[in-house]
Amino acid sequence: MSRKNVLAVIPPQVGGREAGSALAGLLADRAHVTVVESAGEDPGALAAAQVIITALSPVGADHLRAAPLLELVQCVGHGHDHVDLAAAERHAVTVCTIASSGAEGNSVAEHAFALILACAKRIVPAHTALAAGDWALPRLRPHLTELAGKTLGVVGLGHIGRDVARKAAAFDMNVLYSSPRRAPRDVEERTGARWTGLEELLRASDVVTLHAPLNDGTRHLLDARRLALLKPTAVVVNTARGPLIDQDALAAALEDGRIAAAGIDVFDPEPPPPGSRLLGAPNVVLTPHAGAVTRETLVRIALAAVENVRRHLDGAEPHDVVAGPGATR
Structure with missing residues (x-):
C-alpha cells in the first residue's frame, strides 16, 4: 500500500x-x-x-x-x-x-462547571480582594448564590452538552435544553433534561451554558435582544465558540447590571485584542480557550x-x- x-x-x-x-x-x-x-x-x-x-x-x-x-x-x-x-x-x-x-466531553463539561461555580461564588473578586488585604465579604455577600434548586439551560445537547447536563444532577439542578431537534428519549432520561425553545430557556434559566456548533445559523445566537430575556441574576457561560455570543452586547449587559456574571473560555477573535470591551467588563471570569486542553x-x-x-x-x-x-x- x-x-x-x-x-x-x-x-x-x-x-x-x-x-x-x-x-x-x-x-x-x-x-x-x-x-x-x-x-x-x-x-x-x-x-x-x-x-x-x-x-x-x-x-x-x-x-x-x-x-x-x-x-x-x-x-x-x-x-x-x-x-x-x-x-x-x-x-x-x-x-x-x-x-x-x-474525547473532549468530560474536560469541557468540567471547565463549564468551574466557570459556573466561579461566577456563583465570586471566586475571582474574592481572591483578588483578599490578596490585596481587603476582607471583601460584606461587599460580596449579597451576590453569592448556590446551584441547588436552580435551573441550568443547556444550549446544544450534543456529547458535551449531555456531559454538562449529567453533572448538573450532582448539584441538584433542574435542566432545560434547546436544540434544533429533540434528543432521543433515552438521552433525556439519562440527562434529566427537558426540551424547550431557546427563548423560553433564556427566560427560565438561572445559568445558561453554550454547547452549540458555530455556523451561519448560530453566529451571535445570543445577541442583545436575546440577552435581554435573561434574569438579572443569570449567569452566562460559553466554552463552545466565541462568535456564538455578541461580545459587545454581553459586555454591555454586564456593565449595566442586566445579568449577574459571565464565564467565558472562547472569544471572537482569539486571542481577544487588548482593547476588547469584554476584558474590562465587571463580574466576568475569563480563561484562554482552556476547556479542552x-x-x-x-x-x-x-x-x-x-x-x-x-x-x-x-x-x-x-x-x-x-x-x-x-x-x-
Whole structure:
C-alpha cells in the first residue's frame, strides 16, 4: 500500500511543531507527515497533501485550491468553523471532526462547571480582594448564590452538552435544553433534561451554558435582544465558540447590571485584542480557550483524529463527516 502525504497544521497556541511532531509519530508507519504551523507555510507540502490534519488552524478556499490531491481534512476537535466547508464541497474534499469520539466531553463539561461555580461564588473578586488585604465579604455577600434548586439551560445537547447536563444532577439542578431537534428519549432520561425553545430557556434559566456548533445559523445566537430575556441574576457561560455570543452586547449587559456574571473560555477573535470591551467588563471570569486542553484530553483528541485518518488510509468511511463525500444532508 502506497504511503500518502499528510500535512499536520498545528498552530503555536496549541503546541506548534512540538505537538505536531508527536502527532506525526502516530502516523509514521502509514504516511509521510509534514508538520507546519499554518496551512500556507510550505506551499510544496500543501500541493502534495492528500490529507490535512488541522488543530484550529484555518484551512480556507485558497489552501484547498492549492492542494489538488487533497482527499480529507481532519479537524482535531469538535469544531469545524475554521475550515471553508463550501470550498471543500466544491473540491470534493471530505471534512471530518471527532465529535462522536467524546474525547473532549468530560474536560469541557468540567471547565463549564468551574466557570459556573466561579461566577456563583465570586471566586475571582474574592481572591483578588483578599490578596490585596481587603476582607471583601460584606461587599460580596449579597451576590453569592448556590446551584441547588436552580435551573441550568443547556444550549446544544450534543456529547458535551449531555456531559454538562449529567453533572448538573450532582448539584441538584433542574435542566432545560434547546436544540434544533429533540434528543432521543433515552438521552433525556439519562440527562434529566427537558426540551424547550431557546427563548423560553433564556427566560427560565438561572445559568445558561453554550454547547452549540458555530455556523451561519448560530453566529451571535445570543445577541442583545436575546440577552435581554435573561434574569438579572443569570449567569452566562460559553466554552463552545466565541462568535456564538455578541461580545459587545454581553459586555454591555454586564456593565449595566442586566445579568449577574459571565464565564467565558472562547472569544471572537482569539486571542481577544487588548482593547476588547469584554476584558474590562465587571463580574466576568475569563480563561484562554482552556476547556479542552487538559493533559488527558489532548491525548484522547490526538488519538481520535489519528484513528479517523487511519480509517481513511485503509479505505474505510471516516467518522463524523461534516462536508464533502459522505456528509449527512
